[in-house]
Amino acid sequence: MxxxxxxxxxxxxxxxxxxxxxxxxxDAGNVADxxxxxxxxxxxxxxVEGKPAEELPRIVNRICGICPWHHxxxxxxxxxxxxxxxxxxxxxxxxxxxxxxxxxxxxxxHFFFLAAADFxxxxxxxxxxxxxxxxxxxxxxxxxxxxxxxxxxxMMIEKFAxxxxxxxxxxxxxxxxxxxxxxxxxxxxxxxxxxDFARFTIDFAKKDIFPKYMDAIASLxxxxxxxxxxxxxxGALNLYDGKIRLMKADGSYTDFDVQDYTDYLGEHxxxxxYGKFPYAKSWNEGFSLDLDNPKGIYRSNTLARINVxxxxxxxxxxxxxxxxxxxxxxxxxxxLLYHYARLIEEVYACEHAIEMLEDPEITDxxxxxxxxxxxxxxxxxxxxPRGTLIHDYSTDDNGLITRANMIVGTTxxxxxxxxxxxxxxxxxxxxxxxxxxxxxxxxxxxxxxxx
Amino acid sequence: xxxxxxxxxxxxxSGCEIxxxxxxxxxxTVLDLVExxxxxxxxxxxxxxxxxxxxxxxxxxxxxxxISGSIKNEEHLEVALEMRKKCGAxxxxxxxxxxxxxxxxxxxxxxxxxxxxxxxxxxxxxxxAVPADGVPPLLENVSALDEKINVDIYxxxxxxxxxxxxxxxxxxxxxxxxELPTKSVCDTCPTQRExxxxxxxxxxxLQAPQYKGADEPLDQMRCLLEQGLLCMGPVTRxxxxxxxxxxxxxxARVPCRGCYGPVQPGGNQRLDMLNALASNGIDPASLPxxxxxxxxxxxxxxxxxxxx
Numbered sequence: 001m002x003x004x005x006x007x008x009x010x011x012x013x014x015x016x017x018x019x020x021x022x023x024x025x026x027d028a029g030n031v032a033d034x035x036x037x038x039x040x041x042x043x044x045x046x047x048v049e050g051k052p053a054e055e056l057p058r059i060v061n062r063i064c065g066i067c068p069w070h071h072x073x074x075x076x077x078x079x080x081x082x083x084x085x086x087x088x089x090x091x092x093x094x095x096x097x098x099x100x101x102x103x104x105x106x107x108x109x110h111f112f113f114l115a116a117a118d119f120x121x122x123x124x125x126x127x128x129x130x131x132x133x134x135x136x137x138x139x140x141x142x143x144x145x146x147x148x149x150x151x152x153x154x155m156m157i158e159k160f161a162x163x164x165x166x167x168x169x170x171x172x173x174x175x176x177x178x179x180x181x182x183x184x185x186x187x188x189x190x191x192x193x194x195x196d197f198a199r200f201t202i203d204f205a206k207k208d209i210f211p212k213y214m215d216a217i218a219s220l221x222x223x224x225x226x227x228x229x230x231x232x233x234x235g236a237l238n239l240y241d242g243k244i245r246l247m248k249a250d251g252s253y254t255d256f257d258v259q260d261y262t263d264y265l266g267e268h269x270x271x272x273x274y275g276k277f278p279y280a281k282s283w284n285e286g287f288s289l290d291l292d293n294p295k296g297i298y299r300s301n302t303l304a305r306i307n308v309x310x311x312x313x314x315x316x317x318x319x320x321x322x323x324x325x326x327x328x329x330x331x332x333x334x335x336l337l338y339h340y341a342r343l344i345e346e347v348y349a350c351e352h353a354i355e356m357l358e359d360p361e362i363t364d365x366x367x368x369x370x371x372x373x374x375x376x377x378x379x380x381x382x383x384x385p386r387g388t389l390i391h392d393y394s395t396d397d398n399g400l401i402t403r404a405n406m407i408v409g410t411t412x413x414x415x416x417x418x419x420x421x422x423x424x425x426x427x428x429x430x431x432x433x434x435x436x437x438x439x440x441x442x443x444x445x446x447x448x449x450x451x
Numbered sequence: 452x453x454x455x456x457x458x459x460x461x462x463x464x465s466g467c468e469i470x471x472x473x474x475x476x477x478x479x480t481v482l483d484l485v486e487x488x489x490x491x492x493x494x495x496x497x498x499x500x501x502x503x504x505x506x507x508x509x510x511x512x513x514x515x516x517x518i519s520g521s522i523k524n525e526e527h528l529e530v531a532l533e534m535r536k537k538c539g540a541x542x543x544x545x546x547x548x549x550x551x552x553x554x555x556x557x558x559x560x561x562x563x564x565x566x567x568x569x570x571x572x573x574x575x576x577x578x579x580a581v582p583a584d585g586v587p588p589l590l591e592n593v594s595a596l597d598e599k600i601n602v603d604i605y606x607x608x609x610x611x612x613x614x615x616x617x618x619x620x621x622x623x624x625x626x627x628x629x630e631l632p633t634k635s636v637c638d639t640c641p642t643q644r645e646x647x648x649x650x651x652x653x654x655x656x657l658q659a660p661q662y663k664g665a666d667e668p669l670d671q672m673r674c675l676l677e678q679g680l681l682c683m684g685p686v687t688r689x690x691x692x693x694x695x696x697x698x699x700x701x702x703a704r705v706p707c708r709g710c711y712g713p714v715q716p717g718g719n720q721r722l723d724m725l726n727a728l729a730s731n732g733i734d735p736a737s738l739p740x741x742x743x744x745x746x747x748x749x750x751x752x753x754x755x756x757x758x759x
Binding site: 155278 | 472487501502664708742
């Protein structure tokens with residue numbers, strides 16, 4: 001005689017932030033329901049009210065310590081629009097350059113520090129060694145190289161832009177300082193080295209990791225959804241600016257200007273999560289997490305971006321995308337492919353940063369336009385590592401914030417994460433049989449999204 | 452034997468943990484010297500046992516507990532109390548843990564007002580009730596760590612510089628108390644101060660400060676406060692530049708906003724700054740608001756909802 005019980009995975013680990021999983025088993029020991037509880041609520045939408053708009057980029061970056069540059073820049077874009085100011089070209093380019101380097105650094109962090117242990121040490125290994133410390137002990141030379149490359153990228157940002165975590169260097173109307181020719185040279189040299197490491201990483205993963213996990217890729221956490229991401233006017237993936245592309249699971253899509261985002265996106269409030277679950281309101285089908293028939297569900301982050309993009313704007317990344325599409329098609333739905341897509345984007349980010357550092361205009365001393373406080377509304381958007389990041393502010397005549405709304409990259413994936421966890425739990429836990437390795441595999445379905 | 456370390460993040464953003472990772476190769480040295488027994492950012496130890504069947508939240512014993520983030524819900528409080536019980540010494544890592552940090556700006560409102568806005572934004576569907584199933588209930592306000600548990604070592608900064616994180620860990624392992632800067636940001640700032648200015652008013656940071664260009668060394672630039680920009684340097688604890696000393700924001704030609712918290716542990720950055728402005732003949736009414744002066748240190752009852 002068995003009885004219903006709930007398995008609690010708390011906290012979900014090797015992710016950024018606070019979440020737990022509750023898996024409810026029925027009296028036969030099979031999964032009746034799974035819920036992911038997203039536990040964080042800080043109230044940024046409220047407490048920025050009354051603050052001078054130009055201060056927001058230095059407040060809202062605290063939403064996330066892993067991707068503060070993206071909040072910093074989305075906020076700056078929103079404030080520029082509220083005040084009706086356009087940064088000069090070099091100011092725009094410096095913002096985009098640092099954002100691109102931050103993207104490159106973030107992907108190394110996720111792949112090696114958070115995710116790799118599940119693949120390199122193995123999903124069923126003891127938890128005491130199934131982590132970056134275990135990876136470092138097993139592969140000391142690789143660990144040293146990873147740490148050096150990430151450090152190089154972070155110190156590059158700190159040396160040029162003052163603060164790497166919780167940045168300050170993008171300002172209303174542009175950037176706080178110009179780049180000298182000397183800065184340009186050492187940063188270019190550094191980025192070329194990180195690019196070589198990005199190439200090494202994707203080759204290593206394609207040869208030594210992904211082939212071993214093809215079964216898991218085909219099954220673990222697989223769901224069928226739409227996707228969201230930013231593309232440029234030619235349809236190429238763009239991390240900094242462009243139009244938003246919202247793709248359905250069948251591959252059809254609509255492009256829209258982010259200023260109109262409220263016409264396309266809604267947020268559902270589930271009873272079990274402080275975090276709201278965004279959905280595609282414009283599909284007019286409502287919201288449902290049903291695994292067989294989801295409604296309104298789309299995904300963000302790496303796999304989403306390479307799915308919605310027609311192509312990559314740089315040659316090495318384009319070659320990688322073509323190889324990926326040959327294998328997995330478009331749109332690719334398998335959740336663990338987020339890792340593969342992440343490494344393709346890593347190549348792109350490095351190539352694009354090098355391109356920008358080779359552009360002589362990046363050292364133009366005119367980096368900031370003057371602004372005046374005024375009443376207005378502005379929506380600012382960039383692609384954060386975890387997805388399309390939207391900051392929407394209104395200001396009064398004195399340039400103080402009267403209203404703010406934010407849709408943060410990771411939140412687009414909260415519904416899909418809940419679905420992937422439910423799918424993984426249902427397929428792995430049968431007739432009451434569950435062990436630590438199985439519970440870790442359920443978490444791997446979360447980690448792929450790098451929330 | 453390696454020292455055992457437990458670490459957790461509470462009402463936090465993970466920036467402090469990334470600052471630990473940003474120690475670079477020193478991280479590998481640290482990993483050789485300490486054994487992490489709980490570290491949700493990087494390893495899989497669980498609160499309720501590895502199979503999730505424990506009745507109570509439980510931590511392993513450790514020599515040192517490192518806690519980032521403030522306390523805002525019942526789980527944060529439970530973790531803090533359990534870590535205090537199981538750890539020999541507690542480090543409050545980062546300004547959220549030491550003074551409340553940016554999330555303590557929420558202390559200017561009651562929870563109802565915050566929740567009302569969050570669940571009624573222009574994109575949010577109407578909902579009947581605030582989510583309550585399986586999520587930890589909120590406490591009334593955001594508290595710094597020492598409002599709830601005893602703290603042994605304070606390591607402010609948003610985030611703390613990796614040099615200081617490493618220095619503090621190294622000192623702890625040698626059985627010493629970490630030595631942290633006790634001066635103000637101004638005391639470590641290389642810009643030129645010419646004494647009391649004649650500015651009278653402050654302007655908002657909507658134009659660049661004056662300096663000759665990116666090539667000009669920082670010590671040739673006039674103090675940003677003396678240029679009429681609000682800079683919280685006089686009332687903010689030094690240290691943000693790490694071993695390189697130069698304040699991080701100033702090196703980007705941007706004024707300080709106070710992220711290391713007050714110079715004296717119990718100081719009030721807003722009051723101290725208003726006094727500093729007054730003694731220099733600067734009218735604080737030239738600023739659009741001054742609540743933001745407490746943006747990093749709104750714990751300890753410094754920020755409260757307005758009385759109705």
